[in-house]
Amino acid sequence: MSNIPTELKENEFIGIRIEELNFLIRPEYQKLLSKMLVLHPVTFSTDEEYELHKILRAIDNNTLLSKLTKREVCRKSEYFVNEQAIAKAFERYPEIIQRTKDILAQC
Structure with a gap:
């Protein structure tokens, strides 16, 4: 959330991941709540796919798995989560959930 x-x-909107929700208590982010949406990328569906992703990234970076940095792989949280789990995570911010649904309804 540094950029x-x-x-x-x-x-223009700001995508907020579940693991970033704790940042929203800060005043500089509170004033931007009206521009925030739920962001939950889905990159893989199983742990095996995540491990394959790491192997492919190591090959792409010509490095060992143990040498991969966090910036070189996607987040382990990028798997499919049902709507109820996302709603539970964002329950303190119903306006973010509603705004996300409103944007999706326009697609």
Whole structure:
């Protein structure tokens, strides 16, 4: 969350991951709540796929698995989560959930 712009256009939003929700108590992020959406990328569906991803990233970076950095692989949390789990995680921020649904309804 370190690269969030201070001003956003009408059609620009900030995606918030479940693991970033704790940052939202900070005043600098509170003022941006009206521009936030749920962000939950789905990159793989099983632990085996995540391990394969790491192997492929190690090959791509010509390095050992043990030498991969966090920046070189996706987050382990990037798997399918049902809607109820996301709603539970964001329960303190119902406006973020509703805004996300509103944007999706326009697609």
